[in-house]
Amino acid sequence: MSSPDLLIGVDVGTYSSKGVLVTLEGEVLRQATRPHGIQVPQHGHVEQDADGVWWADTASILRELTVGVTERVAGVACSAIGPTVLPLDVAGRPLRPGILYGVDTRAQAQIDALNAELGPDAILAHSHMALTSQATGPKIRWLREQEPEVWAQTRTLTTASAYLVYRLTGQHVLDHHTGAHAMPLYDPRTQAWTDTYAEAVLGDRNLDRLPRLAWSDERAGHVTAEAAAETGLRPSTPVAVGTVDALAEGLSVGAVQPGDLMVMYGSSTFFILTQTAPTPDPRVWSVGGAFAGQVNLAAGMSTTGSLTRWLADETARELPIDEAYAELFAQAAALPPGADGLLLLPYFSGERTPINDPQARGVLAGLTLSHTRAHLFRAALEGVGYGIRHNLEALRDLGADVRRLVAVGGGTRGRTWLQLVSDITGQPQEVPQVTVGASYGDAFLAGLAAGVLTRDDLDRWVKPGDPVVPNPAVKPEYDRLYALYRELYTQTKSVVHGLGQKG
Structure with a gap:
């Protein structure tokens, strides 16, 4: 059998999920799209179902893209909306719908409380940014304070892209870009989780609830037998760590x-x-x-x-x-x-x-x-x-x-x-001439994680188009x-x- 020569990228966005099957030269062979919606249970609360949307879309797209080419897929990578907050129980099952990124503004009281307790200047010095609705730390505190029954069952706190990696590999891995938004739990100087302010967010200093941190182009793990049965992928296919949709979009057009x-x-x-x-x-x-x-x-x-x-x-x-x-x-x-x-x-x-x-x-x-x-x-x-x-x-x-x-x-x-x-x-x-979107950047990440591409190959993938001039x-x-x-x-x-x- 010849060496695997195809790559798959899947992106789960706010209103649709998209996937691409790409050659090692960057040629798009197949595309698949799944529309979906959001849940707004009350003003300021914006959510999505992790299994019914994120994983269901991803598995369906992968089944469509892999028809007849399963053995040729060298790697897969996923991106998704983020940063989001999704609590999982000890068995890795979602305990509630995922809380979305900055469009979800439910945690303003927790932002105010953290600023009052820790000081906005100290937070800025520690995290290199201020607390806003984009930060997941206040939303984690909201979960602990407002849904104690969910919090009591929470074993892992993850995000959309990392949940897809978990469903594919059984590994809890989060990229550094997304992890930085879990402020003030992330230290940008050491690029690691820190318990300095953990009690203010988690109620204790237990960082075991958080996924392992890695870079987007690293290998998170390999497709499990269970995931292979659901997706059509070959067992042991390399899976990249992936990232949020916006960072994958930037990669897709060579803005690096x-x-x-x-x-x-x-x-x-x-x-x-x-x-x-x-x-x-x-x-x-x-x-x-x-x-x-x-x-x-x-x-x-x-x-x-x-x-x-x-x-x-x-x-x-x-x-x-x-x-x-x-x-x-x-x-x-x-x-x-x-x-x-x-x-x-x-x-x-x-x-x-x-x-x-x-x-x-x-x-x-x-x-x-x-x-x-x-x-x-x-x-x-x-x-x-x-x-x-x-x-x-x-x-x-x-x-x-x-x-x-x-x-x-x-x-x-x-x-x-x-x-x-x-x-x-x-x-x-x-x-650029090809503006498929985040899934195209994901496919490139898949190639890096699988070891079949190098970063220099991005120049072959991204072809300049006509500029828009003011x-x-x-x-x-x-x-x-x-x-x-x-x-x-x-x-x-x-x-x-x-x-x-x-x-």
Whole structure:
């Protein structure tokens, strides 16, 4: 039998899971997708079922991709939404749905308590970032305080990508990028778990509940006989440690050199800047990279692609979703900058960076009877563009070296949104020829973990595409509107916070 010559990557996102079967040269042979939803049991609580969504999608995709080629698969890697919190019992079974990343804002009281007990300056010095809704430490404390019956049965605390690794290999392994968000349980200097502040989160100093830490391209283990029966994979197939979807997206487009900034246009917008040294700042997140020795500066908006999906669902429900998007994007593209006087804050599930305000809400200003759904849609696209500019300015304010913007994700399929963002930010963006997404980056990680690829092979996998160049003619107008966007948040913040309070 010839040596295995195919790789599989699977990514579980917020609204769908995707998988690819790829050759060692980076050619995509097969793709598979599984749509799914989220659970919002109450405002601020956003969850997904670990077995019914994460594992069910992954196993189904793997069965589809491996038909007729099981023996040729050299390795597999998974990424997923993150950082999430999933408690497992002693048998490795989920005790409740997974608590999602920064769009889940349930733990604000625990953030406030940790800041009061430990001090925000001490937390920043210890973790290289401030506590926000993206951090999993406060959510672990929320679980301990609000669901003591679940906590009493919890043997392992894991996250979405690590749970997939566990189901494939029987090993609890977590990548450093995701582990850094379990603050203040992770020490970025030693790149290891620490019990310094463990009692404030866990109630004790027992770190055995946490998975083993490793780098994304390392081998977590091998496919077990049980997992092989469920997935169609060959027993003993190497499995990579994997990572969160955003980091895999960055890898998929080659944004791995210092100064490379990946902008991921997904259900949320995520930014990952590759660095050689950390630049701690409370506005953003300083975390480990995919590979040993790398540091990432990360940031993220909460509702971007999910906002456009909401608008399509609510204003064009008579059309299938693909047709709704095509019509709304075409209509929005025909409108002038500023959507005829309409301005939108895209904070529909609080906001992450750089304002880190879980109580923020969407605001639509300037409505008149002449505005249409096309105006609403363009205002949403521009609102996201202003949010991206706000994040870019925050990165530069703290001294980060941003040399190149590389765009990836579902929002890059058309040029309308990309052009708006480049016009608003004044920054060109690169869009590689192949923008399959995180699953493509996962396939590359699978090759590294299996030992059939080296990092230098990424240059063969990623092929440059045409850049998106800003239009200087519209910059003055967008500069004016961006200033109003910043002022709109400041002027409406207290009103919005008041609306969110229960009477």
